[in-house]
Amino acid sequence: SSGINAEYGDVTEPTDGGITNSLSRKCNRKSRPIVICDKSSFSTNITHRLALDCEMVGSGKGGLENQLARVSIVNVYGDVVYDKIVLPRETVTDYRSAITGLNKEIIAAKGISFTVVQKEVAAILNGKIVIGHD
Numbered sequence: 001s002s003g004i005n006a007e008y009g010d011v012t013e014p015t016d017g018g019i020t021n022s023l024s025r026k027c028n029r030k031s032r033p034i035v036i037c038d039k040s041s042f043s044t045n046i047t048h049r050l051a052l053d054c055e056m057v058g059s060g061k062g063g064l065e066n067q068l069a070r071v072s073i074v075n076v077y078g079d080v081v082y083d084k085i086v087l088p089r090e091t092v093t094d095y096r097s098a099i100t101g102l103n104k105e106i107i108a109a110k111g112i113s114f115t116v117v118q119k120e121v122a123a124i125l126n127g128k129i130v131i132g133h134d
Helices: 023-027 104-110 114-125
Strands: 049-059 065-075 080-085 092-094 129-131
Touching: 049 114, 065 114, 080 104, 080 114
Parallel strands: 049 129
Antiparallel strands: 049 065, 049 092, 065 080
């Protein structure tokens, strides 16, 4: 079957033409090590359409409140134009490491302030078409 990121089972296209979520395969995949891009590897080709992805860690009782911990942006060619770890504004109670690939040490070593990231991302996305997901 054809699909998007079919190796990890994120989205597959069944024979009936609809799109289904293959969560069982996704949940059974093995964690991969986190790759954090440094600024020297960012593409300078900031195209009119960009894709945005954010990783969230948990705060509060049971880690149920979302706190921004990483922002990544790629251009239409899949080249990374931005990838930053964010210092959460509240105490983290769940790093969701199996999903985010982040932990306390990575965030402490690589994290930058939310306000700085917010301004940088706003500047990159200004006037662009943004593709994201919920």
